Amino acid sequence: xxxxxxxxxxxxxxxxxxxxxxxxxxxxxxxxxxxxxxxxxxxxxxxxxxxxxxxxxxxxxxxxxxxxxxxxxxxxxxxxxxxxxxxxxxxxxxxxxxxxxxxxxxxxxxxxxxxxxxxxxxxxxxxxxxxxxxxxxxxxxxxxxxxxxxxxxxxxxxxxxxxxxxxxxxxxxxxxxxxxxxxxxxxxxxxxxxxxxxxxxxxxxxxxxxxxxxxxxxxxxxxxxxxxxxxxxxxxxxxxxxxxxxxxxxxxxxxxxxxxxxxxxxxxxxxxxxxxxxxxxxxxxxxxxxxxxxxxxxxxxxxxxxxxxxxxxxxxxxxxxxxxxxxxxxxxxxxxxxxxxxxxxxxxxxxxxxxxxxxxxxxxxxxxxxxxxxxxxxxxxxxxxxxxxxxxxxxxxxxxxxxxxxxxxxxxxxxxxxxxxxxxxxx
Amino acid sequence: xxxxxxxxxxxxxxxxxxxxxxxxxxxxxxxxxxxxxxxxxxxxxxxxxxxxxxxxxxxxxxxxxxxxxxxxxxxxxxxxxxxxxxxxxxxxxxxxxxxxxxxxxxxxxxxxxxxxxxxxxxxxxxxxxxxxxxxxxxxxxxxxxxxxxxxxxxxxxxxxxxxxxxxxxxxxxxxxxxxxxxxxxxxxxxxxxxxxxxxxxxxxxxxxxxxxxxxxxxxxxxxxxxxxxxxxxxxxxxxxxxxxxxxxxxxxxxxxxxxxxxxxxxxxxxxxxxxxxxxxxxxxxxxxxxxxxxxxxxxxxxxxxxxxxxxxxxxxxxxxxxxxxxxxxxxxxxxxxxxxxxxxxxxxxxxxxxxxxxxxxxxxxxxxxxxxxxxxxxxxxxxxxxxxxxxxxxxxxxxxxxxx
Numbered sequence: 089x090x091x092x093x094x095x096x097x098x099x100x101x102x103x104x105x106x107x108x109x110x111x112x113x114x115x116x117x118x119x120x121x122x123x124x125x126x127x128x129x130x131x132x133x134x135x136x137x138x139x140x141x142x143x144x145x146x147x148x149x150x151x152x153x154x155x156x157x158x159x160x161x162x163x164x165x166x167x168x169x170x171x172x173x174x175x176x177x178x179x180x181x182x183x184x185x186x187x188x189x190x191x192x193x194x195x196x197x198x199x200x201x202x203x204x205x206x207x208x209x210x211x212x213x214x215x216x217x218x219x220x221x222x223x224x225x226x227x228x229x230x231x232x233x234x235x236x237x238x239x240x241x242x243x244x245x246x247x248x249x250x251x252x253x254x255x256x257x258x259x260x261x262x263x264x265x266x267x268x269x270x271x272x273x274x275x276x277x278x279x280x281x282x283x284x285x286x287x288x289x290x291x292x293x294x295x296x297x298x299x300x301x302x303x304x305x306x307x308x309x310x311x312x313x314x315x316x317x318x319x320x321x322x323x324x325x326x327x328x329x330x331x332x333x334x335x336x337x338x339x340x341x342x343x344x345x346x347x348x349x350x351x352x353x354x355x356x357x358x359x360x361x362x363x364x365x366x367x368x369x370x371x372x373x374x375x376x377x378x379x380x381x382x383x384x385x386x387x388x389x390x391x392x393x394x395x396x397x398x399x400x401x402x403x404x405x406x407x408x409x410x411x412x413x414x415x416x417x418x419x420x421x422x423x424x425x426x427x428x429x430x431x432x433x434x435x436x437x438x439x440x441x442x443x444x445x446x447x448x449x450x451x452x453x454x455x456x457x458x459x460x461x462x463x464x465x466x467x468x469x470x471x472x473x474x475x476x477x478x479x480x481x482x483x484x485x486x487x488x489x490x491x492x493x494x495x496x497x498x499x500x501x502x503x504x505x506x507x508x509x510x511x512x513x514x515x
Numbered sequence: 516x517x518x519x520x521x522x523x524x525x526x527x528x529x530x531x532x533x534x535x536x537x538x539x540x541x542x543x544x545x546x547x548x549x550x551x552x553x554x555x556x557x558x559x560x561x562x563x564x565x566x567x568x569x570x571x572x573x574x575x576x577x578x579x580x581x582x583x584x585x586x587x588x589x590x591x592x593x594x595x596x597x598x599x600x601x602x603x604x605x606x607x608x609x610x611x612x613x614x615x616x617x618x619x620x621x622x623x624x625x626x627x628x629x630x631x632x633x634x635x636x637x638x639x640x641x642x643x644x645x646x647x648x649x650x651x652x653x654x655x656x657x658x659x660x661x662x663x664x665x666x667x668x669x670x671x672x673x674x675x676x677x678x679x680x681x682x683x684x685x686x687x688x689x690x691x692x693x694x695x696x697x698x699x700x701x702x703x704x705x706x707x708x709x710x711x712x713x714x715x716x717x718x719x720x721x722x723x724x725x726x727x728x729x730x731x732x733x734x735x736x737x738x739x740x741x742x743x744x745x746x747x748x749x750x751x752x753x754x755x756x757x758x759x760x761x762x763x764x765x766x767x768x769x770x771x772x773x774x775x776x777x778x779x780x781x782x783x784x785x786x787x788x789x790x791x792x793x794x795x796x797x798x799x800x801x802x803x804x805x806x807x808x809x810x811x812x813x814x815x816x817x818x819x820x821x822x823x824x825x826x827x828x829x830x831x832x833x834x835x836x837x838x839x840x841x842x843x844x845x846x847x848x849x850x851x852x853x854x855x856x857x858x859x860x861x862x863x864x865x866x867x868x869x870x871x872x873x874x875x876x877x878x879x880x881x882x883x884x885x886x887x888x889x890x891x892x893x894x895x896x897x898x899x900x901x902x903x904x905x906x907x908x909x910x911x912x913x914x915x916x917x918x919x
Binding site for chain 1 (some may be wrong): 530531534537538541542543544548567578579580582584598626627635636642685740773789790792793794796797798800801804805808809811812815816818819822823867870874875
């Protein structure tokens with residue numbers, strides 16, 4: 089029966105190829121466009137580290153030294169506050185870091201070309217906290233020392249992807265040894281630096297111990313704020329310069345409470361010393377809350393997604409009226425088949441087979457178009473380039489959406505076709 | 516023309532007519548809002564920045580070698596860069612700075628008059644004033660207009676490391692906020708003494724026009740490591756040649772530099788609104804697709820119904836209706852559908868506008884725009900109806916009524 093229905097569907101397609109082409113075209117444009125947008129939105133709203141996003145907390149404090157704070161509480165910390173966090177043994181891991189940038193080359197190479205590299209100057213807890221995947225060697229274990237861990241991309245650029253552990257990099261004139269190389273590491277969103285519109289940047293090229301970067305004076309490439317003037321990051325340790333972001337891994341609610349208490353006690357001790365003019369407000373936000381707080385989902389993409397939902401409706405309406413005219417044209421055939429004994433149910437089944445087949449064709453076309461639209465949107469909105477990825481689940485969504493749209497646009501035409509009276513059609 | 520009969524005939528096929536009306540309404544709603552987005556973006560791009568955008572060229576660069584950590588070396592190279600760039604034919608003036616107009620944030624400082632520290636509390640923009648490291652040629656390179664006093668000169672550059680209070684130049688809106696109508700010259704702020712006031716330029720387009728606060732100090736040579744931008748004022752007509760030579764001129768002085776970009780301030784403005792432009796373009800693209808789909812629909816709709824009405828058309832023709840009557844009849848029927856679609860479209864356009872404005876900022880729809888969109892829908896719809904209608908009206912009555 090299925091074979092027979094499929095055969096009939098194919099015959100019907102062959103009979104009116106241009107009409108079915110138009111139906112498939114409109115449905116796949118509509119679904120493809122929506123799919124491309126859903127891919128962007130789902131990338132933006134996804135959980136970058138599902139295995140422990142509930143246990144990782146961003147730390148904001150309210151230690152601004154006068155009564156004119158930028159924000160309350162502040163997401164960047166000064167060195168002395170951040171060190172208090174690394175001293176605590178309540179978190180399983182903690183990470184304190186800032187973003188910088190240097191130019192890198194293989195110190196032994198004769199090639200003088202240097203690569204612009206994004207740097208994360210961090211305490212060693214960063215790697216375990218973020219589950220950074222290590223391909224060769226290991227993470228560094230101290231906050232100081234002339235050692236670095238490099239990312240997959242940079243390793244490809246400088247060392248053609250080989251195991252480069254033990255090699256020496258020249259970074260802004262300083263020699264640092266590679267102790268670890270990461271595997272390809274895609275974090276969407278980049279939860280550990282979700283501020284300043286950087287949530288969709290790539291992971292860093294170079295990871296360097298925090299104290300080393302401060303000693304070398306590697307400048308701060310993200311938001312910093314201070315109440316005093318200072319001549320570079322070297323001089324920030326004992327000043328009111330706010331630039332470090334801090335994260336802690338707290339395994340259960342007890343630890344969260346204990347750590348909150350620890351921070352509050354610290355703030356209280358500052359207050360007692362007259363150094364904490366603002367209210368005590370230390371905030372721990374887990375990964376998903378933190379991403380939500382930072383409004384990282386691009387509102388422009390959301391707006392365009394709304395428009396593409398409307399557009400899909402129009403496409404369904406269009407396919408529906410096209411199919412109606414097709415079924416109307418095939419009236420005689422329908423009447424004939426009814427007359428020689430096909431039941432209403434048979435006719436319905438046959439129509440459904442046709443629209444499911446139609447949906448599958450449209451699904452395949454829509455995936456191609458979705459890919460095309462994604463390329464196009466990252467052309468129009470270049471910030472989205474790192475996000476424009478069609479994940480497997482989106483492929484499935486695309487096919488299902490196509491099936492749904494194909495069936496729903498065939499519903500009314502089918503209903504109409506089955507109400508034609510046999511006698512009238514055969515007259 | 517019998518309107519009642521028309522409506523009656525439309526009611527006979529309310530499903531397809533309803534679909535078409537809905538589709539038209541949505542198309543219209545999208546068209547109107549896309550046009551609003553495009554117009555908004557055009558307005559943003561026509562922003563008057565206060566400088567001659569087309570004749571200011573920027574080179575953004577950063578050294579790649581560790582040698583530049585010796586700031587005296589860095590300064591000597593930068594000085595030579597400036598000298599070489601100013602020798603290019605067609606270059607009027609060259610300067611270096613850490614910051615460009617038409618930016619968001621950048622280096623900031625709070626500013627208040629020393630006699631009136633409370634000012635900062637009443638105007639939040641005084642907490643985040645653009646703090647621009649400059650040197651004496653920035654005014655001529657950017658083409659700033661002086662309102663009072665003078666721009667920075669060589670003597671404003673203090674000994675490196677000096678803690679002496681600096682001389683500074685401020686923008687007009689900052690002066691108005693701090694001192695109202697009286698002169699700002701010689702006044703002392705937390706950042707130093709005011710020696711000049713320049714006419715406002717748009718430093719940050721996201722701030723209100725009267726909050727373009729900026730402070731210029733002659734310290735770029737001291738903090739040369741943040742001197743990322745060379746600013747070239749170019750004689751009109753020489754832009755192309757200067758632009759093609761700028762990067763090589765710098766690299767010829769010393770090659771270990773990364774040249775990120777060479778662009779005019781006009782490019783800068785475009786780049787600032789790149790995302791708005793991108794979104795508007797995406798919407799226009801969607802409109803194109805939508806019109807295509809709607810045209811297919813209207814075509815299918817009239818094709819289908821005209822085919823069904825062939826018989827009646829034949830009878831009418833047999834009873835003496837001319838071709839033009841038939842054509843008019845079919846078109847009127849479609850125009851009626853379009854009119855209903857457009858009325859519903861007003862509601863959709865307004866609703867969609869409200870929905871969108873929860874995510875992005877856009878203006879309210881106006882009547883003129885709506886009329887343009889309506890006429891586009893009418894014209895494309897009429898064209899899509901014309902062909903099947905024309906074909907049917909040519910059918911001889913004898914054929915059309917054959918089955919009776």
